[in-house]
Amino acid sequence: MDEITILQAEILKVLASPRRLEILHRLADGPMDVGRLATETHASQPNVSQHLAVLRTAGLVEAERDGREVHYRLTDPDVIRACDLMRGVLGRRLTRLGELAAPVLPAKSGSRSAPRDLATARS
Amino acid sequence: MDEITILQAEILKVLASPRRLEILHRLADGPMDVGRLATETHASQPNVSQHLAVLRTAGLVEAERDGREVHYRLTDPDVIRACDLMRGVLGRRLTRLGELAAPVLPAKSGSRSAPRDLATARS
DNA sequence: GGCACTCATGCGCGCATGCGCATATGACGG
DNA sequence: CCGTCATATGCGCATGCGCGCATGAGTGCC
Numbered sequence: 001m002d003e004i005t006i007l008q009a010e011i012l013k014v015l016a017s018p019r020r021l022e023i024l025h026r027l028a029d030g031p032m033d034v035g036r037l038a039t040e041t042h043a044s045q046p047n048v049s050q051h052l053a054v055l056r057t058a059g060l061v062e063a064e065r066d067g068r069e070v071h072y073r074l075t076d077p078d079v080i081r082a083c084d085l086m087r088g089v090l091g092r093r094l095t096r097l098g099e100l101a102a103p104v105l106p107a108k109s110g111s112r113s114a115p116r117d118l119a120t121a122r123s
Numbered sequence: 124m125d126e127i128t129i130l131q132a133e134i135l136k137v138l139a140s141p142r143r144l145e146i147l148h149r150l151a152d153g154p155m156d157v158g159r160l161a162t163e164t165h166a167s168q169p170n171v172s173q174h175l176a177v178l179r180t181a182g183l184v185e186a187e188r189d190g191r192e193v194h195y196r197l198t199d200p201d202v203i204r205a206c207d208l209m210r211g212v213l214g215r216r217l218t219r220l221g222e223l224a225a226p227v228l229p230a231k232s233g234s235r236s237a238p239r240d241l242a243t244a245r246s
Numbered sequence: 247g248g249c250a251c252t253c254a255t256g257c258g259c260g261c262a263t264g265c266g267c268a269t270a271t272g273a274c275g276g
Numbered sequence: 277c278c279g280t281c282a283t284a285t286g287c288g289c290a291t292g293c294g295c296g297c298a299t300g301a302g303t304g305c306c
Contacts, residue, residue, distance in 0.1 A: 001164070005148070006141045007213055008206070013139035017294085018124055018132040025128070034253055041124070047295070049254055059216045068252045068303050076212045083131070085205035090130055092199060093182045140264085157283060170265070172284055191273050191282045248306090255300070263292080270285065276278090 014058040019043060020051050021083065027061060028080045031073035137181040142166060143174050144206065150184060151203045154196035 015021065022041050026032060038048040052072055055061040060079055061072045074080065138144065145164050149155060161171040175195055178184040183202055184195050197203065 001141055001145060004210065004213065005144050007217075008209055009139050009141040009144055011209055011213055012135055012144075013293095016132050016136035016139045018129045019294090021128050021132055021135075022124060035251095044296075045253070046255080046297080049252095050294085053254075059220075060212075065253095065303090070253060076215060078208050078212045078215075082205045082208035082212070085201050085208065086131055086134055087127065089183075089199045089201045089205070090127065090134055092201075094130075136263095142264090158281095167266075168283070169267080169285080172282095173264085176284075188273090188283095193283065250305085251303085253300105253302080255298105257297085257299100259295090261293085261295105263290105265288105265290090267287085268285105269287100270283105272281105272283080274279105274281080 011058055011060070014054055014060065015079075015083070017051070019047070020055055023048065023051055023055065024060065024074065024079065024083065027072060027074050028077075031064075031071045033066075033069040033071050035069070037072070134181055134183070137177055137183065138202075138206070140174065142170070143178055146171065146174055146178065147183065147197065147202065147206065150195060150197050151200075154187075154194045156189075156192040156194050158192070160195070 015024075019041065023037055026037060026040060034045060034048055034052065037052075038045045041048065052061065052063070056063055056072075060075055062075050064071050064073070138147075142164065146160055149160060149163060157168060157171055157175065160175075161168045164171065175184065175186070179186055179195075183198055185198050187194050187196070
């Protein structure tokens with residue numbers, strides 16, 4: 001098994017967390033400190049700090065101290081691009097499921113309908 | 124928390140597995156049956172089947188029966204593109220680490236503890 | 247120095263996940 | 277039918293992860 005693949009899985013494992021995705025998404029708009037991230041994501045400060053530590057260990061974000069605050073920023077914007085690609089895949093997936101199950105539903109943004117469970121569609 | 128983000132994390136969680144990444148990587152070159160995948164990835168057949176089930180449930184691959192065999196194929200090529208982007212991020216990351224402190228690269232096969240942690244570089 | 251603020255870390259628990267293994271289902275041929 | 281090949285599924289165990297909580301560490305202000 002390729003060594004790179006293992007490392008890649010490591011990175012993906014780090015990304016495979018709603019909270020961390022949310023954090024990265026916020027950081028995509030520019031650097032931010034921990035407290036603000038905690039507030040905006042409605043999570044506790046230690047929790048956010050832990051997630052940031054994970055992201056930092058994986059090399060996805062970088063930290064810089066500014067007074068009392070610590071500002072985090074994305075290391076590589078391609079991470080966001082990759083996430084957006086994934087989001088596109090997901091979107092197409094939901095659209096396809098919607099076509100199969102839903103008669104007429106304009107899939108506008110904010111439509112959080114049924115597809116809680118991915119799949120459920122088999123051939 | 125955005126619903127989409129949760130689903131995205133679900134997808135990423137599915138991708139965060141070396142074996143599944145390897146499977147997807149093989150499927151990128153065209154459809155393949157379970158036995159062949161098991162052989163090429165040096166994994167047991169039940170194991171591969173389980174991973175394929177996970178990938179199928181996540182909607183990343185699709186299955187089609189052909190006689191006794193079941194051929195699996197990628198649902199969306201963008202998954203591979205996203206993985207490649209991640210690989211690029213990883214590559215840049217390793218390069219940067221190499222520039223900072225690269226007297227040796229002890230990446231011997233079988234030893235998955237060499238670049239085990241991706242960071243260890245702090246400011 | 248003492249205090250307030252911001253962030254990081256350690257701990258313990260509950261829960262999900264991956265694996266090997268045995269076995270069930272499904273399909274083709276004789 | 278029955279044996280065989282190809283695939284899927286159930287089980288049990290060990291491991292890892294996320295979370296809340298309390299606490300430690302670093303910084304600036306008075």
